[in-house]
Amino acid sequence: MTPSKAKVKTHLAKIAEVIDTHKTAPQAALISKLNPIIRGWSNYYSTVVSKETFSKVDHLAYDKLRAWARTRGKGNINKDKYWRTVGDRNWCFSTENGIELTRHSDTPIVRHIKVKGVASPFDRNWTYWSKRRGEYPETPNRVASLIKRQKGICPHCGLYFTSTDIVEVDHIKPTSLGGKDTYDNLQLLHRHCHDTKTATDGSTRSKGSVKT
Ligand SMILES: [Zn+2]
Incomplete structure (x- = not known):
């Protein structure tokens, strides 16, 4: 169940596709389209993924957002227009109204210790x-x-x-x-x-x- 390289790639391709189809859309529309995709994927893998994988995916998504901003700004990413400092975090992709892009690494990683379904403390294993x-x-x-x-x-x-x-x-x-x-x-x-x-x-x- 750990996301394979291929699954990570597919997920990033989906993010890229959304970014691509929102080249001229308002930033808020892009964020509200991306957030459920990011949340869904992160939740799905939250029990098996590593913090590093989430961070890596965030970085790769961030590269795509920079490219998105650069295209709109004709070479200038307009950092202050599309990124803000929210709390103690710099570079939050967010609108001035506080609509903020979810990060994969916002999803807590949960570890379950699975007990094999048939084993009980009192069986003979x-x-x-x-x-x-x-x-x-x-x-x-x-x-x-x-x-x-x-x-x-x-x-x-x-x-x-x-x-x-x-x-x-x-x-x-x-x-x-x-x-x-x-x-x-x-x-x-x-x-x-x-x-x-x-x-x-x-x-x-x-x-x-x-x-x-
Ligand atoms: Zn008895």
Whole structure:
């Protein structure tokens, strides 16, 4: 999806064509024709493009605008007529009424980390999830280790965990009966399975707190 050289070229050709057909049109008309083209293209590529590409395209578009101005000015680009300082930016292609050309680099670049559609934190693709885990602060290491050890299965009901299940860490031998808080005494259960187990394993559960 990264814009190839060819896509950049096609886009610039479109900009050039609009500029070409507005040789004698008012600057405002040219700007209002170009802005949606620039915005649309920039938004489309905003998740994959680099800042450098946007800047490069802006420069190339700017060259074409200079040529446009030079033609109208019979060799003089009339900088003060077509370009203004807006805020802290020099050389904004804009009218005196504040109609301003959008820059590609005005579009923020957004990075999405895509999760493969079928992978869930609880499936058996451990390598994938151990790589992802650092980006999932809500999946504590303890839970991730237990999922791996249990091969994604809840020992109480024997079913696989799914990404929407609520899971809890259980002490196999309840701490209230002397069970230790060590890995070999821990298991991951569905919350509802945990409730069932806790009701029958002789552990005491104080009201209002989740007993593991
Ligand atoms: Zn279960």
